[in-house]
Amino acid sequence: xxxxxxxxxxxxxxxxxxxxxxxxxxxxxxxxxxxxxxxxxxxxxxxxxxxxxxxxxxxxxxxxxxxxxxxxxxxxxxxxxxxxxxxxxxxxxxxxxxxxxxxxxxxxxxxxxxxxxxxxxxxxxxxxxxxxxxxxxxxxxxxxxxxxxxxxxxxxxxxxxxxxxxxxxxxxxxxxxxxxxxxxxxxxxxxxxxxxxxxxxxxxxxxxxxxxxxxxxxxxxxxxxxxxxxxxxxxxxxxxxxxxxxxxxxxxxxxxxxxxxxxxxxxxxxxxxxxxxxxxxxxxxxxxxxxxxxxxxxxxxxxxxxxxxxxxxxxxxxxxxxxxxxxxxxxxxxxxxxxxxxxxxxxxxxxxxxxxxxxxxx
Amino acid sequence: xxxxxxxxxxxxxxxxxxxxxxxxxxxxxxxxxxxxxxxxxxxxxxxxxxxxxxxxxxxxxxxxxxxxxxxxxxxxxxxxxxxxxxxxxxxxxxxxxxxxxxxxxxxxxxxxxxxxxxxxxxxxxxxxxxxxxxxxxxxxxxxxxxxxxxxxxxxxxxxxxxxxxxxxxxxxxxxxxxxxxxxxxxxxxxxxxxxxxxxxxxxxxxxxxxxxxxxxxxxxxxxxxxxxxxxxxxxxxxxxxxxxxxxxxxxxxxxxxxxxxxxxxxxxxxxxxxxxxxxxxxxxxxxxxxxxxxxxxxxxxxxxxxxxxxxxxxxxxxxxxxxxxxxxxxxxxxxxxxxxxxxxxxxxxxxxxxxxxxxxxx
Numbered sequence: 051x052x053x054x055x056x057x058x059x060x061x062x063x064x065x066x067x068x069x070x071x072x073x074x075x076x077x078x079x080x081x082x083x084x085x086x087x088x089x090x091x092x093x094x095x096x097x098x099x100x101x102x103x104x105x106x107x108x109x110x111x112x113x114x115x116x117x118x119x120x121x122x123x124x125x126x127x128x129x130x131x132x133x134x135x136x137x138x139x140x141x142x143x144x145x146x147x148x149x150x151x152x153x154x155x156x157x158x159x160x161x162x163x164x165x166x167x168x169x170x171x172x173x174x175x176x177x178x179x180x181x182x183x184x185x186x187x188x189x190x191x192x193x194x195x196x197x198x199x200x201x202x203x204x205x206x207x208x209x210x211x212x213x214x215x216x217x218x219x220x221x222x223x224x225x226x227x228x229x230x231x232x233x234x235x236x237x238x239x240x241x242x243x244x245x246x247x248x249x250x251x252x253x254x255x256x257x258x259x260x261x262x263x264x265x266x267x268x269x270x271x272x273x274x275x276x277x278x279x280x281x282x283x284x285x286x287x288x289x290x291x292x293x294x295x296x297x298x299x300x301x302x303x304x305x306x307x308x309x310x311x312x313x314x315x316x317x318x319x320x321x322x323x324x325x326x327x328x329x330x331x332x333x334x335x336x337x338x339x340x341x342x343x344x345x346x347x348x349x350x351x352x353x354x355x356x357x358x359x360x361x362x363x364x365x366x367x368x369x370x371x372x373x374x375x376x377x378x379x380x381x382x383x384x385x386x387x388x389x390x391x392x393x394x395x396x397x398x399x400x401x402x403x404x405x406x407x408x409x410x411x412x
Numbered sequence: 413x414x415x416x417x418x419x420x421x422x423x424x425x426x427x428x429x430x431x432x433x434x435x436x437x438x439x440x441x442x443x444x445x446x447x448x449x450x451x452x453x454x455x456x457x458x459x460x461x462x463x464x465x466x467x468x469x470x471x472x473x474x475x476x477x478x479x480x481x482x483x484x485x486x487x488x489x490x491x492x493x494x495x496x497x498x499x500x501x502x503x504x505x506x507x508x509x510x511x512x513x514x515x516x517x518x519x520x521x522x523x524x525x526x527x528x529x530x531x532x533x534x535x536x537x538x539x540x541x542x543x544x545x546x547x548x549x550x551x552x553x554x555x556x557x558x559x560x561x562x563x564x565x566x567x568x569x570x571x572x573x574x575x576x577x578x579x580x581x582x583x584x585x586x587x588x589x590x591x592x593x594x595x596x597x598x599x600x601x602x603x604x605x606x607x608x609x610x611x612x613x614x615x616x617x618x619x620x621x622x623x624x625x626x627x628x629x630x631x632x633x634x635x636x637x638x639x640x641x642x643x644x645x646x647x648x649x650x651x652x653x654x655x656x657x658x659x660x661x662x663x664x665x666x667x668x669x670x671x672x673x674x675x676x677x678x679x680x681x682x683x684x685x686x687x688x689x690x691x692x693x694x695x696x697x698x699x700x701x702x703x704x705x706x707x708x709x710x711x712x713x714x715x716x717x718x719x720x721x722x723x724x725x726x727x728x729x730x731x732x733x734x735x736x737x738x739x740x741x742x743x744x745x746x747x748x749x750x751x752x753x754x755x756x757x758x759x760x761x762x763x764x765x766x767x768x769x770x771x772x773x774x
Contacts, residue, residue, distance in 0.1 A: 211774045223734040223761040349722035350490035372585040397754035399585040
């Protein structure tokens with residue numbers, strides 16, 4: 051906290067050279083925050099994702115945590131790390147000189163549509179905006195804000211949208227005569243869990259999206275099947291009832307719910323609060339993207355990507371941090387405006403230099 | 413063939429505008445090759461890979477085949493497509509006005525070290541140089557040639573090096589505390605097949621590299637095992653003996669061969685020439701890249717990519733063609749010199765515009 055206060059009075063860093071090894075040269079700028087010459091990350095919003103970003107910064111030696119910014123009372127926020135500054139989001143401009151990239155950890159429904167463009171006008175940003183249908187308009191809003199003010203933003207970062215999107219693009223670019231399949235799970239869907247919690251008589255609930263193994267196997271065998279919604283995924287619900295609620299009524303309300311459950315084979319398990327907390331508090335997720343295609347004289351080819359995530363928010367946080375490194379480099383290269391994972395060369399995510407990547411990973 | 417001859421007399425295309433949608437606008441240049449406004453690809457070398465590239469061009473509506481260039485007698489080369497021009501490689505400069513990108517389909521041992529830099533000085537190129545240890549020097553040689561003459565080259569394109577390299581880089585950039593594993597196969601290794609053919613008494617041979625399923629399963633479970641060479645892969649050899657050769661002697665010579673087989677569990681199956689041709693003439697390959705890591709409070713995360721290729725050269729050809737599209741765009745953007753897959757934003761591979769990618773694949 052005291053570091054942040056001192057930083058607020060510091061001079062803005064002079065423009066620094068950018069060498070081939072993507073190393074940042076410190077020009078002796080005054081202020082605590084430049085002594086370690088790291089990429090200084092600010093976290094906006096401190097829920098599961100923000101906590102994941104805090105831990106991920108500690109796993110990346112070229113990064114440091116500049117501070118956490120919250121709309122809540124800062125005194126009510128308890129960072130995992132000792133001495134991590136927490137400040138009210140409304141005062142973030144005062145800390146601009148100590149921040150290279152902001153990681154926006156708010157939700158896509160109401161936080162990011164407002165915060166994304168507003169903060170992109172004042173900072174380099176990355177976010178995990180994940181309302182697929184609204185990405186084009188969100189991109190345009192962030193692009194206008196960032197480009198006009200000379201900042202770089204990368205939106206919709208994570209695994210879907212994110213790595214799954216990349217694999218869909220790589221797959222269809224290479225196997226042009228083919229089909230793409232995305233399967234999600236086994237994992238917790240927050241949206242479906244929330245939908246169950248809104249059913250009268252439900253006290254708590256966790257919903258797992260489960261890919262149908264036989265469907266994945268058919269795709270892997272190169273059958274290029276046409277699969278209905280019901281054939282691709284099933285849904286498993288763990289539900290704690292309110293006192294006196296009727297399980298039959300609740301189950302029927304869940305399995306017939308339009309959009310969320312009616313088109314799936316859904317199973318409902320009733321349980322108690324202690325069991326739900328003990329066995330279903332983790333947030334695993336993951337899934338599969340497959341591209342199958344034919345080349346030459348009808349030769350089958352299968353291109354597959356899979357994630358098995360012990361924690362969805364912790365993994366998403368790691369992806370955000372890797373793209374924060376890319377956003378920092380984009381800004382140094384004066385590539386301002388909004389970007390997506392499609393626009394980012396893979397090497398920009400790596401702490402290794404291009405020469406190291408060629409020698410060691412190619 | 414006649415088209416190529418006419419092309420040789422055509423005027424060089426005027427500089428054309430490059431719009432946001434990566435579309436190329438034709439400025440009414442004379443000559444047959446500009447009528448369809450496609451990316452015009454030249455193939456250098458016409459073996460399995462060159463044939464794969466010829467087919468792949470036909471699967472990409474934004475591309476056309478400008479011609480095949482060979483060191484052999486052109487009359488001895490039989491393209492799959494009717495009317496495809498075949499020219500001697502030594503005359504390729506005469507066709508420069510009709511070619512946007514050359515796809516180099518020669519071998520890494522002797523063809524590419526010479527052809528890569530020489531042709532990068534006169535054309536935009538892509539190649540599948542795959543001698544991992546010599547990539548840095550090859551990169552430097554191509555970079556000097558291409559940069560000095562205003563051309564763009566992408567080297568070491570394919571699946572390993574290529575997509576497997578990308579996954580290694582993406583994986584370690586995101587899961588920084590972790591381990592990376594590459595398994596190859598089940599597939600035919602040309603290098604190991606060649607090594608067997610050099611054993612006295614061997615008439616023909618095909619060698620399959622086989623990943624050990626239990627090892628993959630241990631990695632997938634997040635055990636982060638230390639695996640020896642022998643624990644990761646086994647080798648299966650199908651061998652046709654010369655008349656009168658002693659199978660026991662041949663088998664011993666194979667399984668004890670240093671570098672190639674001595675460190676592996678190797679099985680040798682003797683067969684006849686007709687069976688080898690019938691059952692082992694295809695060139696399947698593939699494999700797995702896994703990155704496992706820990707996030708947060710020791711949460712396991714698994715990041716996996718897999719390829720199951722019915723034909724190794726046909727798939728590699730498709731990857732080359734997608735990166736040829738990127739090389740074409742790099743040249744339009746005046747990003748000259750050598751590049752690798754690490755330097756290429758994924759969107760540059762796709763025939764879709766950035767806006768389409770965001771709306772449809774993100």
